[in-house]
Amino acid sequence: MSAADKQTARDYLAASFAGDRAAMARCMTPDCKVWLPKSAETNLGLGNPLVGRDRITEIFSGIAGSVFDHGTLQFDVTHAVAEGDYVVTHYRLRSRTKAGVPYDNTYLFLFRFENGAIAECWEQTDTAYAFATFQKEKS
Amino acid sequence: MSDARKPGSSTMSADNKQKAVDYLVSGISGDRAKMETLVADDMKMWMPQSAGKLVSGPNPVVGGKAILDLVDNSRKNLWDHSGGGKRIIEHVAGDGDIVAVHCRLVTKIRSGAAYDNDYVFLFRFENGKIAELWEFTDTAHAYSVFAPKS
Numbered sequence: 221m222s223a224a225d226k227q228t229a230r231d232y233l234a235a236s237f238a239g240d241r242a243a244m245a246r247c248m249t250p251d252c253k254v255w256l257p258k259s260a261e262t263n264l265g266l267g268n269p270l271v272g273r274d275r276i277t278e279i280f281s282g283i284a285g286s287v288f289d290h291g292t293l294q295f296d297v298t299h300a301v302a303e304g305d306y307v308v309t310h311y312r313l314r315s316r317t318k319a320g321v322p323y324d325n326t327y328l329f330l331f332r333f334e335n336g337a338i339a340e341c342w343e344q345t346d347t348a349y350a351f352a353t354f355q356k357e358k359s
Numbered sequence: 360m361s362d363a364r365k366p367g368s369s370t371m372s373a374d375n376k377q378k379a380v381d382y383l384v385s386g387i388s389g390d391r392a393k394m395e396t397l398v399a400d401d402m403k404m405w406m407p408q409s410a411g412k413l414v415s416g417p418n419p420v421v422g423g424k425a426i427l428d429l430v431d432n433s434r435k436n437l438w439d440h441s442g443g444g445k446r447i448i449e450h451v452a453g454d455g456d457i458v459a460v461h462c463r464l465v466t467k468i469r470s471g472a473a474y475d476n477d478y479v480f481l482f483r484f485e486n487g488k489i490a491e492l493w494e495f496t497d498t499a500h501a502y503s504v505f506a507p508k509s
Contacts, residue, residue: 222454257477259499299481301454303372308452308459310481310493325408328479328495330450330461342461344479346407348498 222302225333229307230297232338233329237293237313241281248273248338254280255342263351269340287354288315288323298326307331321356325349372453379458379482382489383446386430387466394430398423399488409498419491426492437505438474439467446478458482474504 228247235243253269254276261268270276284293293315301308309329317323325346332340378397385393403419404426411418420426438444444466452459460480468474476496483491 255477257497257500259497259503263499299457299483301452301457301459301481303452303454306450306452308479308481326493326495328459328481328493330452330459330479342477342479344477344495344497346409346495346498347500348409348502349407351499352409 222304222307224336225305225307225331226300226302226309228333228336228338229300229309229329229331232331233295233309233311236280237284237295239281239285239290241277244277244281245273248276249334252276252338253340255340257344257347259347259351260343287317289318289320292316305333307333317354317356319357321353323350323353325353372455372458374487375456375458375482375484376451376453376460378484378487378489379460379480380448380451382482383448383460383462383480386434387440387444387446387464389431389434391427391431394427395423397489398426399485399490400424402426402489403491404429405491405493407494407496407498409502410494437468439469439471442467449477456484458484468505472504472507474501476500476504 232244232247235247250273251271252273253271255269256266260266266279270279284290295311295313297309297311299310310326312326315323327343327345330342331338382394382397400423401421402423403421405419408418420429447463447465448460449463450461462478463475464478465475478494478496481493482489
C-alpha cells in the first residue's frame with residue numbers, strides 16, 4: 221500500500237513535469253485538493269486550495285512548459301516517506317527557465333491518499349528563490 | 360488531528376516522531392536543555408537557500424551546538440512568542456529513519472506584525488538523535504511579513 225502510494229506520488233510529479241494531463245488525472249481523486257503556498261496564491265492569482273482534478277490538471281500540466289525550458293528539466297527524488305494514508309516526497313528540480321536562467325530548487329510535497337489516489341496535496345518550496353529566478357532575464 | 364495524524368500512532372517510528380515534534384515545540388518555548396538531548400553533535404540543518412543567503416552563513420549549518428545557537432538567536436531577535444506563539448502540528452509521518460512534520464507557526468515578529476505560515480520539516484535520525492534536518496516554508500510570504508513593501 222505505502223510502496224504503491226509512493227510510486228503514485230512519483231508518477232504524479234513526473235506527469236506534471238511532462239505536461240501529461242491524463243496521466244496526472246489517473247493519480248488523483250475527482251475532488252482532489254491542492255494547497256499552495258500563500259505567496260503562490262497571491263502571485264499567481266489562484267484559489268487556495270485548488271479543488272477538483274480537472275482544474276488542478278489544467279493548471280499544473282501547463283506550468284512546467286510555460287516556465288521552464290522543457291528539455292533541460294530534471295527531477296530527482298531525495299527522500300520518500302510513507303505512513304498510513306500519507307506520503308511525503310522530497311525532491312530536487314533542476315532546469316533552465318524560458319529565459320535561460322539556471323533553476324535549482326528543492327521541494328517537499330505532502331500527499332494524502334484515498335483508495336490509492338491522491339486526495340489532498342500540500343506543496344512547500346523556497347518560493348522567494350523561485351519567484352526571483354523566474355523574474356530574471358538571461359544576462 | 361485525527362488519531363492517524365498524532366505523533367506516536369505508528370509503532371515503527373513513534374519514538375522518532377515524538378522527538379521531532381519535541382524539537383519543534385522546544386524551539387518555540389526556548390527549552391534548550393530539551394533540544395540538546397535530541398540533536399546529534401554533528402547534526403546538519405539545511406535551510407531554504409534564500410534564507411541561507413540572508414543570514415550570510417553556511418548552508419547546511421553543521422553541528423548541534425551551532426544549530427541550537429541559531430535557534431536561540433532567531434527566537435531572541437526575530438520572533439516574539441510572548442503572546443502565545445505556537446507551532447500547530449498538522450501532520451506527522453514516519454518511515455524508517457525519516458520523519459516529516461507539517462505544521463503552522465502562528466506568532467508575532469519583533470516589530471509586532473502577525474506571522475502565520477506553513478512549514479514542512481524533514482528529519483533524519485541516527486541512533487535516536489536528529490542527524491539531519493531540512494526546513495521548508497513559504498519564504499516569499501515570510502519575507503513579505505519581515506520586510507513589507509510600503
